[in-house]
Amino acid sequence: MTLMNHVEDHASQIVAMYEHIHSMESLTINAQTMATFDQFLGLLSNEHGSEFAKQVLAQAKIEAVKPQIQHLFSMASSLYEQHWAQRLVASTAAQQLLIEEYPYFNHYQRATGLEINAVKSLAEQPIEHVLMVGSGALPLTSLALHQAGLQVDNLDIQQDDLLLGKQVCDALASGNEMNFIHNDICQQQHLAKYDVIWLAALVGDEQIKNSIITHLFEQMRPGAQLVVRTAFNLRTLLYPSVDESGLAPFQLKLKIQTYADNFHSILIAQKPI
Numbered sequence: 001m002t003l004m005n006h007v008e009d010h011a012s013q014i015v016a017m018y019e020h021i022h023s024m025e026s027l028t029i030n031a032q033t034m035a036t037f038d039q040f041l042g043l044l045s046n047e048h049g050s051e052f053a054k055q056v057l058a059q060a061k062i063e064a065v066k067p068q069i070q071h072l073f074s075m076a077s078s079l080y081e082q083h084w085a086q087r088l089v090a091s092t093a094a095q096q097l098l099i100e101e102y103p104y105f106n107h108y109q110r111a112t113g114l115e116i117n118a119v120k121s122l123a124e125q126p127i128e129h130v131l132m133v134g135s136g137a138l139p140l141t142s143l144a145l146h147q148a149g150l151q152v153d154n155l156d157i158q159q160d161d162l163l164l165g166k167q168v169c170d171a172l173a174s175g176n177e178m179n180f181i182h183n184d185i186c187q188q189q190h191l192a193k194y195d196v197i198w199l200a201a202l203v204g205d206e207q208i209k210n211s212i213i214t215h216l217f218e219q220m221r222p223g224a225q226l227v228v229r230t231a232f233n234l235r236t237l238l239y240p241s242v243d244e245s246g247l248a249p250f251q252l253k254l255k256i257q258t259y260a261d262n263f264h265s266i267l268i269a270q271k272p273i
Contacts, residue, residue: 007052013061014043014237019070027076029083037076044234046259051102053233066237067205073238078161081138085164088138094171098140105140111264112144113239114256118268119196119198119225122253127195129153133185133212134200137161139169141198146176153179154190185212191219201229201239209242220271226250228267232257235265242267 017040027033048056056062084102089095098105120127128151132142135154142165145152154169155160159182166180181188191197197216204212216226227249231239244252250269257265 004055008059009056010048010052011056011062014040014056014069014234015061015065017043018065018072022068022072027079029080041238044237046233046235046243048234050233054119056085056234057236062237069237070205075223076203078137078217081136082161082164085137085168089164089167091169091171094168098172108140110143111266112141112148115198115227115266115268116145116150118254118256118266119227122225122268122270123195124223125195129194130196130198131155131191131194132200135162135165136181137168138165139165141200142178143169143172144168145198146178151177153181153194155181155183155185157182162177186215189219191216192221192224194220194224196225196227198227199229200233205240206242209240210246213242213247213250217271222271222273224271225253226269226271228269229264230267232265239264263267 001139017036021027021040024033034100049151057066088097091097130145130150132139132145133155135156136158137160139154142152142154145167151197154162154165154199156165162180162182166178169176169178186202191207197220199209199212199216203209213226220226229239230242233240235241243266244255247267247269249272251272252267252269254268255266256268
């Protein structure tokens with residue numbers, strides 16, 4: 001099979017799998033659904049080379065369905081987080097359940113640890129107060145930041161998810177002093193108090209992300225850092241991605257493109273002093 005035939009075949013497999021998932025009567029979190037999503041995610045593996053991924057993404061059939069795939073993945077991710085959040089809140093041993101049964105626990109620990117170490121190494125002053133934008137129903141990043149000794153504020157535009165996330169934090173970190181803010185980040189003021197702002201991968205589409213980054217630049221204090229979770233290669237079909245140019249006028253300080261499939265890519269930028 002020639003490279004072009006391989007590209008076209010791979011694009012067709014992605015579209016066919018999306019259409020299969022889209023045709024399901026309802027999205028529910030069960031073993032069969034998760035197996036189907038795992039198969040779909042396998043088609044979007046970061047192990048595919050950049051040149052191959054570029055050609056797949058350039059296929060007209062992929063360009064036509066990309067917004068729908070992102071919408072589907074966002075919806076599925078939200079349902080998955082809500083499912084696990086409700087299990088944790090209802091459990092009498094939430095910490096044990098999280099560590100032993102939640103499939104992505106180690107991922108969150110390692111990814112957030114990587115981000116914390118990176119921002120600390122780049123900061124000229126100690127980091128104390130941070131904001132997680134898009135904390136969601138399962139704010140495991142916020143909990144990891146809290147466990148690292150940081151003062152954490154959580155912000156989400158979805159009030160139900162925010163309140164569920166607060167219950168999760170209370171179940172996993174009793175007595176935490178985290179704040180939970182229901183707002184659109186583009187309407188949120190007083191951002192100069194934060195040393196670092198995290199922007200979750202599934203917050204907004206590309207256009208909304210551009211508006212968010214513009215607002216953050218206007219509101220953040222000089223020297224503060226912005227951590228943007230994004231994607232590259234075929235994973236951009238799942239997440240609305242941001243590249244280096246999309247961060248301007250922030251100054252890019254670090255770019256981490258991970259090839260482990262459970263990891264998002266990371267951009268860390270700073271508002272110039």
